[in-house]
Amino acid sequence: xxxxxxxxxxxxxxxxxxxxxxxxxxxxxxxxxxxxxxxxxxxxxxxxxxxxxxxxxxxxxxxxxxxxxxxxxxxxxxxxxxxxxxxxxxxxxxxxxxxxxxxxxxxxxxxxxxxxxxxxxxxxxxxxxxxxxxxxxxxxxxxxxxxxxxxxxxxxxxxxxxxxxxxxxxxxxxxxxxxxxxxxxxxxxxxxxxxxxxxxxxxxx
Numbered sequence: 001x002x003x004x005x006x007x008x009x010x011x012x013x014x015x016x017x018x019x020x021x022x023x024x025x026x027x028x029x030x031x032x033x034x035x036x037x038x039x040x041x042x043x044x045x046x047x048x049x050x051x052x053x054x055x056x057x058x059x060x061x062x063x064x065x066x067x068x069x070x071x072x073x074x075x076x077x078x079x080x081x082x083x084x085x086x087x088x089x090x091x092x093x094x095x096x097x098x099x100x101x102x103x104x105x106x107x108x109x110x111x112x113x114x115x116x117x118x119x120x121x122x123x124x125x126x127x128x129x130x131x132x133x134x135x136x137x138x139x140x141x142x143x144x145x146x147x148x149x150x151x152x153x154x155x156x157x158x159x160x161x162x163x164x165x166x167x168x169x170x171x172x173x174x175x176x177x178x179x180x181x182x183x184x185x186x187x188x189x190x191x192x193x194x195x196x197x198x199x200x201x202x203x204x205x
Contacts, residue, residue: 021046022084022112029092037104037171044112046083046155055123073124073189075147083114083155085177091163098167105171114155115182122147122189145189155181 023044032038058071087110091099100106124145157177166173 021082024086027089031099033101035103038102039107040087041109042085042087044083044085046081047115048079048081050079050118052120057125059127070142071124071126072144073122075122077149079116079118080152081114081116083112085110085112085157088160095165098165100164100166103169106173108159108175110157110159110177112155112157113180116151116153117184118151119186120147124191126193143191143193145191147187147189151183151185153181
């Protein structure tokens, strides 16, 4: 059994491309005057919670002779998160007169939080049932469990003030950008076989 989680319609494009997402705040060539504070802020939160479970079971039965049980389990998971926050105040021309006038300060802030929490649990089982007869020489059981996970997290935060002539009566002028990224990935693959002898293969990536 193969379970596939794809972040875009075509795998090759999904690996290279960035999904749309984020938040932006822009003041473009616009003078602002306030008796209180002037706040330009952008906040972005992007999170993926992925939980994949896959169990494959094979039952091999015979009254006489050797049994050959096989069970193959494969999981491929792709999780992509792109989060970006931008807060900008832009003036294309320099001005001798104040174009940002505030009585209580100026705050220009961009904040981004991006996270991936991915869990993959894979089981591959084989049960040899000989109905009470002894398993003869040559009986073979093969169990394979393979899991591959790609967690791609990209993000950023940008706060920018360009060409502004700021006048503040009191308070502070704050320009800040904060980015937080978190990836928590748990991957487990379990194989079980009841046949004797057992050919055992266990692959985890």
